Amino acid sequence: MKNRVIDWIDQRFPLSSFVKHDLTEYPTPRNLSYWWNFGFLAGFLLVLQVATGVFLAMHYKADAGLSFDSIQHIMRDVNYGWLLRFMHATGASAFFLVIYIHMARTLYYGSYRAPRELMWWTGQGLLIMLMATAFMGYLLPWGQMSYWGATVITNLFKVTPYFGEQIVTWLRGDYTVSDATLTRFFALHFLLPFLIIGGVVVHLVALHTVKSSNPSGIDLAAKDNIPFHPYFTSKDLFGLGIFLIVFSIFVFFFPNMLMDPANFIPANPMQTPAEIVPEWYFLPFYAILRSVPNMVGGVVAMGLSVMMFAFMPLLDRSRIPGGASNRPMVKLGFYLFLLNMLVLGYVGAHPVTAQTLLIGHIATIFYFGSFFLIPFISKAEERWLIKRGLPPALTALMEKEAMEKSKKQAHRRSGDNK
Amino acid sequence: MKKSIVLLILCCASAQAWAAEAALQNIKVDTDLPAIERGLDDVMNNCHTCHTLKYITYLDLVKLGVDKKKVDAMRGDQPLDASLVSLMPDAAAEQTFGKVPPDLSLMTHAREGGASYVYSYLLGYYNTPDGVTHNRIFPATHMPDPLGMSTATDPAQQAQIRKTAHDVVSFLAWAADPHKQERHRLGYYVIGYLVFLTLLLYIVKKQVWSRLK
Amino acid sequence: MAENEDLGDAKRRKFLIKATAAVGMAGAVAACLPFIDSMNPSADVLAKATTEVDLSGIPVGGVHTVAWQGKPIFIFHRTPEEIKAMEATNGVIDPEPDHMRVKQAEWLVVIGICTHMGCVPNKDAAGWLCPCHGSEYDDSGRVVRGPAPKNLYLPPYKFVAADKIIIGVA
Numbered sequence: 001m002k003n004r005v006i007d008w009i010d011q012r013f014p015l016s017s018f019v020k021h022d023l024t025e026y027p028t029p030r031n032l033s034y035w036w037n038f039g040f041l042a043g044f045l046l047v048l049q050v051a052t053g054v055f056l057a058m059h060y061k062a063d064a065g066l067s068f069d070s071i072q073h074i075m076r077d078v079n080y081g082w083l084l085r086f087m088h089a090t091g092a093s094a095f096f097l098v099i100y101i102h103m104a105r106t107l108y109y110g111s112y113r114a115p116r117e118l119m120w121w122t123g124q125g126l127l128i129m130l131m132a133t134a135f136m137g138y139l140l141p142w143g144q145m146s147y148w149g150a151t152v153i154t155n156l157f158k159v160t161p162y163f164g165e166q167i168v169t170w171l172r173g174d175y176t177v178s179d180a181t182l183t184r185f186f187a188l189h190f191l192l193p194f195l196i197i198g199g200v201v202v203h204l205v206a207l208h209t210v211k212s213s214n215p216s217g218i219d220l221a222a223k224d225n226i227p228f229h230p231y232f233t234s235k236d237l238f239g240l241g242i243f244l245i246v247f248s249i250f251v252f253f254f255p256n257m258l259m260d261p262a263n264f265i266p267a268n269p270m271q272t273p274a275e276i277v278p279e280w281y282f283l284p285f286y287a288i289l290r291s292v293p294n295m296v297g298g299v300v301a302m303g304l305s306v307m308m309f310a311f312m313p314l315l316d317r318s319r320i321p322g323g324a325s326n327r328p329m330v331k332l333g334f335y336l337f338l339l340n341m342l343v344l345g346y347v348g349a350h351p352v353t354a355q356t357l358l359i360g361h362i363a364t365i366f367y368f369g370s371f372f373l374i375p376f377i378s379k380a381e382e383r384w385l386i387k388r389g390l391p392p393a394l395t396a397l398m399e400k401e402a403m404e405k406s407k408k409q410a411h412r413r414s415g416d417n418k
Numbered sequence: 419m420k421k422s423i424v425l426l427i428l429c430c431a432s433a434q435a436w437a438a439e440a441a442l443q444n445i446k447v448d449t450d451l452p453a454i455e456r457g458l459d460d461v462m463n464n465c466h467t468c469h470t471l472k473y474i475t476y477l478d479l480v481k482l483g484v485d486k487k488k489v490d491a492m493r494g495d496q497p498l499d500a501s502l503v504s505l506m507p508d509a510a511a512e513q514t515f516g517k518v519p520p521d522l523s524l525m526t527h528a529r530e531g532g533a534s535y536v537y538s539y540l541l542g543y544y545n546t547p548d549g550v551t552h553n554r555i556f557p558a559t560h561m562p563d564p565l566g567m568s569t570a571t572d573p574a575q576q577a578q579i580r581k582t583a584h585d586v587v588s589f590l591a592w593a594a595d596p597h598k599q600e601r602h603r604l605g606y607y608v609i610g611y612l613v614f615l616t617l618l619l620y621i622v623k624k625q626v627w628s629r630l631k
Numbered sequence: 632m633a634e635n636e637d638l639g640d641a642k643r644r645k646f647l648i649k650a651t652a653a654v655g656m657a658g659a660v661a662a663c664l665p666f667i668d669s670m671n672p673s674a675d676v677l678a679k680a681t682t683e684v685d686l687s688g689i690p691v692g693g694v695h696t697v698a699w700q701g702k703p704i705f706i707f708h709r710t711p712e713e714i715k716a717m718e719a720t721n722g723v724i725d726p727e728p729d730h731m732r733v734k735q736a737e738w739l740v741v742i743g744i745c746t747h748m749g750c751v752p753n754k755d756a757a758g759w760l761c762p763c764h765g766s767e768y769d770d771s772g773r774v775v776r777g778p779a780p781k782n783l784y785l786p787p788y789k790f791v792a793a794d795k796i797i798i799g800v801a
Contacts, residue, residue, distance in 0.1 A: 055666050059673070072473045072523070075597075077674040080665035082597045083604075167566065226630065234623040237655075241616030248612060253603025256527060264528035264594075265520075477678050500725040611658055618651040625644055 021298075022208055027225035028232055029214035035109075035214065037239035038102040041198065044240060045095040050193050052088040060140065062186035064179035067142040068266045086255040092134055093258050094247055096281035099127065100197050107312065108334050110323035111213035117313040119210065122203040124310045126196060131306070133192040134279070136185040139177070143263030150177045150185075152276055156289075159296040176269060217322020218397060275351050283348030284341050290352060291364040301364065308371045315371060318378035320385055321397055329381040333370060340366050341376075441555065442531045442538045445584060447591040449599065451483050457483065457589025460582050462492065464564045465522065468511060471502040473523035474593050482592070515560045526587065526594045533587045540583040542567035681799030683791075686738065694754050696743060699798045703751050704786060705772070706796075707757075709736070714772045722773030725782045731772045732785060740796065741772040742786050747779040759783075763780035 009015045061070035074081035103123070106112050112120035139150045154171050173180030196214050238380060248256040250257065258280065262273040278286050288305045291297035324331035340363050347360040390398075447455070457477065461471075476493045480486050493500060504511075508518045520528075529535040535555065542555035543563035551568050553559045563569070565583060570576045592598075670678075682699045684706060689695045693714075694790045695706045709717070717729040733739055743751050745761040752759035758769040767776035772783035787801035 051666065055669055058670065073673070073675070076473060077676075079668040079671050079673065081669060082601065083665050083675070086601075149495075168530075201611040203620070230626045232609075233631070234626045238616065238623045241612060241619045245609060245612045245616060248605065248609050252601055252608060259527075261528050261530050261532075264524040264773055475675075477674075481674075488665075499675060615651070615654050615658060618647075618654055622648055622651050625647060 013093040024227060024229040026208070026228040027222070028225045028228050029212055029220045030224055030231075031214050031216065031220070032212065032232070033215050034235075034239060035101075037236055038098050038105060039235040041098045041240065041243055042095065042102055044243075045091055045098060046193065046196065046200065049088065049091050049095060050197075052091060052370065053190070053193070054083050056084050056088055057190065060186075061181050062140065064142060064182050064267075066184060067140060071141050083251070089259070090247065090250045090255060092137065093279070093281065094243075094250075095130065096134070097242075099130065099250060100281070103127070103309070104334075106213075107309075107337075108324045109213055109215060109332075110217045110316070110321075110327075111328075112312045113316060114313065115210045116206075116213060117151060118206045119203065121310060122199060122206055124307075126199045126203060127200060127309075128306065129192055131195050133189055133196070134281070136189040136192075138181060139185045140189065141263060142182065142267045143260075144265045144267055144271075145260045145263040145276065147177055147267035147269065148272050148276050149278055150181065154181070156295075156299045156302075159299045176402070213323075215323075215325065217326060218394075227408075243416045245321050277349055280345065280349075283345035283346075285348075287344040287348035288364050288367065290348070291357070291360040301368075307369060308368070309357065311371065312374075315374040316378050317375050318382040319398055319401070320382050320390075321401070326394065327378075327381055327385070329377055329384075333374075333377065336366075336371050340370070362404065441570075442534045443541070444534045445537045445587065447526075447533050448584070449592070453585055453588045454482065454592045455484055455589075457585035457592075458547040460586045461522070461589055463584070464582075466502065466504060468504055468506050468519040470504040470519075471523045471593055472521050473501065475499050475501050478596065482596070493566055508555045517560045519561065522590055522593065524594045526591045533591050536590060537583050537587045540586065540599070541567050541580060545569065640739070641650075643788065652794060665717075681797050684796050684798060685794065686796065687794040691737075699797070702786075704798055705739070705741050705743040705754075707739040707741075707754075707770070709739055709770060711737075717769065717771040720769075722769065722771070722782065723729045724777060725780065727771075727773060727782055732771050734788075734790060738786050738796075739770070739772060740786065741783040742800070743783070745779055746774065746781040746783065747777070753781075 003213050006016060010017070056074065057072045059070060061067055071085065074085055075080075078084075105182075106120065106123070134155065135150075139146045154168055154177060157171060157394065160167050169175060171181075172178065173184060211219070212223075260277060285302050285305055289298045289302040292301045318327065318330075320326055324334055343359060343363045344367065347356050347363060350356050475498070476489050476496070477498045479489050479492075480498070489498075504517075504519070511518050526533045528534055529539075531538070539553060539555040539559075542553045543551055543565075544554060545551055545568045551563055553561075566578045567576070567579050567583075569627075570579055643645070674720065680700060683695060684695075684697050686706065686708070689706060689708045689785075691708050693708050695708075696703050697706065705731050714729075718736075720726050730736070732741075743759075745752050745763065745766055747761065747764055747766050750761050750763035752766070753759040754769060758775070759772070760767055760797050761779065764778050765776070766774060766779035768779075768783055769775050772785075773781070774782050788796050788798040789800060790796050
């Protein structure tokens with residue numbers, strides 16, 4: 001019976017062929033490590049956030065006079081409202097952790113390199129949409145930190161030349177962050193995740209065109225691929241199990257760990273909290289913003305710091321294939337960059353003092369320096385590695401790629417259109 | 419390399435905790451009903467005149483397990499689902515103290531240090547020789563000493579005040595998070611189930627991959 | 632020999648996968664329950680599920696309307712003449728004896744929603760008249776003229792004192 005229904009559908013819609021081609025029989029490198037689980041986890045978290053978000057939206061009131069109370073109503077009176085809220089709040093942090101690890105994997109293994117540049121750039125777009133969603137979501141509880149965090153960040157748009165003040169007022173819908181801001185942030189916070197879903201589809205179409213990278217950084221022969229099901233379905237589900245255990249420990253036992261105490265106080269436009277601290281996932285970028293003494297410079301630096309990742313495929317000029325495993329300087333640079341992110345996070349979390357300012361300056365310079373130095377370091381490393389002697393497989397691959405590149409160039413120059 | 423990164427993360431995470439604990443007395447709130455009920459009585463006697471608990475209703479107290487007759491006596495002719503609004507109107511409070519006393523429903527969450535902060539604050543009142551009362555935890559406070567710690571000289575009296583403060587904070591901790599017990603109970607079941615399921619998934623994964631040549 | 636072992640392995644593997652799938656499905660279903668339950672009336676809504684009414688303020692012959700679960704409830708303090716008149720008949724369209732519709736004869740407690748299309752009827756000399764389509768009810772809330780098909784419905788209620796009722800519990 002089931003087969004007859006499926007046959008009926010297959011005559012009208014490529015259901016079975018799609019499932020076979022892109023899910024069950026989809027060729028995946030056999031050597032993928034657990035660092036490749038994080039894309040699936042991110043997809044799971046997207047679904048979880050939308051589900052908890054929609055059910056929360058059934059009870060939440062996006063009105064400056066009602067929102068704080070509506071969240072207490074959810075926490076106290078709505079059946080399992082406390083569970084929905086804690087899953088949504090913890091889910092947001094989990095989403096960023098998973099995405100940052102996913103990005104780190106891509107940087108380490110060189111998965112942003114040709115032909116996967118579009119994957120990296122669609123991912124960049126998704127990251128920005130996620131950051132916008134999280135920023136707007138944080139205003140919704142209308143606590144002290146919500147209000148003042150939104151005030152500080154919307155204020156930054158003042159640096160726009162000529163129209164700065166007007167743009168800030170236009171964004172807020174009012175001269176200060178107010179009820180108008182809250183309602184529109186709610187509308188957009190509800191909308192953006194569905195745009196993110198669209199972006200994820202594009203991201204996955206790109207993936208299925210170029211196929212996954214793998215820990216060696218060098219694309220495997222076709223025979224070394226294995227079908228996605230049952231190998232990676234079972235592996236992804238196991239990874240999900242581990243993730244859910246850690247997630248549940250936070251949701252059920254430490255749900256308030258990441259909640260700033262100031263956000264348990266209703267927003268008071270007449271009084272700013274002693275310290276304005278963003279959520280942990282924004283801390284490094286906040287530190288970079290504060291490191292530049294000039295406001296315009298700070299905003300530009302912060303914006304650039306998020307966008308810098310996009311340039312990676314263009315900055316990395318080495319012809320050594322693969323990722324950090326073949327490239328010791330890249331490996332060192334990667335770990336130092338990670339350490340620097342932690343330092344920036346620490347600086348962002350603490351009030352500005354002479355010490356934190358100095359550390360912040362050094363860390364910011366290191367941050368941008370890492371990116372700007374990649375073209376030179378990648379080339380120097382290439383020369384050094386070739387001199388030192390590469391494994392023959394690598395040399396053969398490089399020669400092949402060089403030959404293909406010169407063939408393409410000759411073809412273009414000859415003016416032949418085929 | 420990886421170990422030092424973990425260490426760094428731990429240091430950063432705990433730096434916040436270190437800063438608060440320096441001046442605070444760390445306590446663990448009581449979660450049993452008698453303690454919470456003692457705290458309720460203390461709050462109604464010492465705090466409720468000026469402070470509102472707008473997110474706690476008389477019905478919540480009945481559901482907690484407080485005797486319905488006692489709750490009926492407390493609420494008078496207010497309906498059961500009325501919240502614990504303070505007896506002092508805002509304008510009068512502002513005139514007397516210079517500031518409207520903050521709502522207490524979330525107080526143990528709304529301060530760095532949580533319940534320990536509130537406990538230390540209640541006991542942090544002291545008098546200077548010129549007869550002025552201060553608070554060493556929150557010097558800028560407008561609130562007078564509610565439990566009398568600043569004038570208590572007898573050790574037995576001080577011990578009683580400390581006990582009262584402990585009960586008050588236990589009640590306030592319940593008020594800020596009434597579903598905590600339920601959450602923990604559910605948490606044990608959920609995590610237990612997930613550990614079991616993950617174990618099964620691990621075995622399945624290993625089985626599936628063992629067939630790979 | 633080897634074939635038998637393989638068959639045994641295959642059976643065990645199939646069982647393991649089926650068992651894991653079952654456990655996983657059970658968890659997924661259980662995970663849906665809080666979402667569904669969150670749509671049920673919340674604690675504050677349930678608190679309004681019962682309404683206490685003090686009857687002492689309603690004079691003989693008077694009608695009082697109170698809200699219960701968002702619906703209007705007519706509380707009618709009937710005179711002895713009205714009670715006698717109501718006990719003498721069972722009503723025309725939806726026969727029902729008067730004593731089945733009251734707990735204490737002098738107090739009529741009915742849901743003030745016309746059983747036709749849901750409008751709220753108005754009190755008149757003979758009972759109630761619905762302004763929407765002209766349905767008429769007697770002093771026992773029974774329909775005497777349509778288009779309403781049924782008598783005014785009775786909410787669950789009980790006397791907790793001589794002059795106090797709780798609407799919402801029988």
